[in-house]
Amino acid sequence: MKVMAINGSPRKGWNTDMLLKNVLEGAASSGAETEMVYLYDLTFRGCVSCMACKLKKNTKLGRCVLKDELTPVLERAHEADVIVLASPIYFSEVTGEMRSFVERFLFQYLNYNDTSKPLSPAKRIAWVFTMNCPEAMFDSLGYHALFKQYEGWMKLFFGNCETLLSTDTMQVKDYSQYHLGMWDSDAKRRRHETIFPQDCKKAFELGAKMAKP
Numbered sequence: 001m002k003v004m005a006i007n008g009s010p011r012k013g014w015n016t017d018m019l020l021k022n023v024l025e026g027a028a029s030s031g032a033e034t035e036m037v038y039l040y041d042l043t044f045r046g047c048v049s050c051m052a053c054k055l056k057k058n059t060k061l062g063r064c065v066l067k068d069e070l071t072p073v074l075e076r077a078h079e080a081d082v083i084v085l086a087s088p089i090y091f092s093e094v095t096g097e098m099r100s101f102v103e104r105f106l107f108q109y110l111n112y113n114d115t116s117k118p119l120s121p122a123k124r125i126a127w128v129f130t131m132n133c134p135e136a137m138f139d140s141l142g143y144h145a146l147f148k149q150y151e152g153w154m155k156l157f158f159g160n161c162e163t164l165l166s167t168d169t170m171q172v173k174d175y176s177q178y179h180l181g182m183w184d185s186d187a188k189r190r191r192h193e194t195i196f197p198q199d200c201k202k203a204f205e206l207g208a209k210m211a212k213p
């Protein structure tokens with residue numbers, strides 16, 4: 001069982017990275033072979049709409065033909081049994097790098113003859129999202145719809161998708177050093193010490209579950 005984590009955060013060792021590492025540790029505890037891909041370490045573009053993946057004469061139908069540092073990642077993702085994508089929320093979206101990854105990963109599999117029959121191979125998929133926003137603000141910011149949409153895209157292509165949310169995260173270690181006055185630094189620290197470890201445990205359990213044969 002091959003489990004691949006796609007990390008859409010630029011910050012190694014922070015919230016998204018810690019959660020994904022727990023996912024992979026959980027997967028390894030179920031006997032899986034694991035890999036972490038840091039999108040911000042790669043030079044790549046989103047889909048350029050060349051349409052070559054839909055060309056009738058194309059012998060590699062349904063595979064992205066663009067050549068850059070994402071190309072080998074897409075090859076390995078094609079073979080993986082489980083893919084866990086993780087991103088911080090930036091301006092109510094996934095990060096730019098994650099968005100570019102999703103475009104390249106999914107568009108190659110889109111079947112414009114019949115969208116109910118995508119060209120994607122079978123795999124298990126999960127999303128992990130981290131954000132400053134507390135859950136109480138989801139309705140006013142439309143975040144339920146945002147996460148449902150990203151889960152929906154994966155369900156369309158792979159027929160399954162789980163989502164783990166880590167909310168109200170700690171953005172910096174010492175809030176007193178920054179102009180971040182809207183946040184209660186003590187509340188952030190307390191949440192990081194009490195709730196975030198629970199999120200990490202859920203991430204471990206998610207990885208363990210997804211990697212079970």
Ligand SMILES: Cc1cc2nc3c(=O)[nH]c(=O)nc-3n(C[C@H](O)[C@H](O)[C@H](O)COP(=O)(O)O)c2cc1C
Pocket residue numbers: 009010011014015016017088089090091092093130131132133134169170171
């Ligand atoms: C450019 C930028 C935009 C952000 N926009 C949002 C946002 O719209 N909603 C939100 O809840 N958090 C937002 N955040 C906060 C991050 O999503 C949050 O701190 C996240 O947990 C960071 O993940 P990391 O620790 O893995 O980098 C933003 C952060 C940055 C740097």
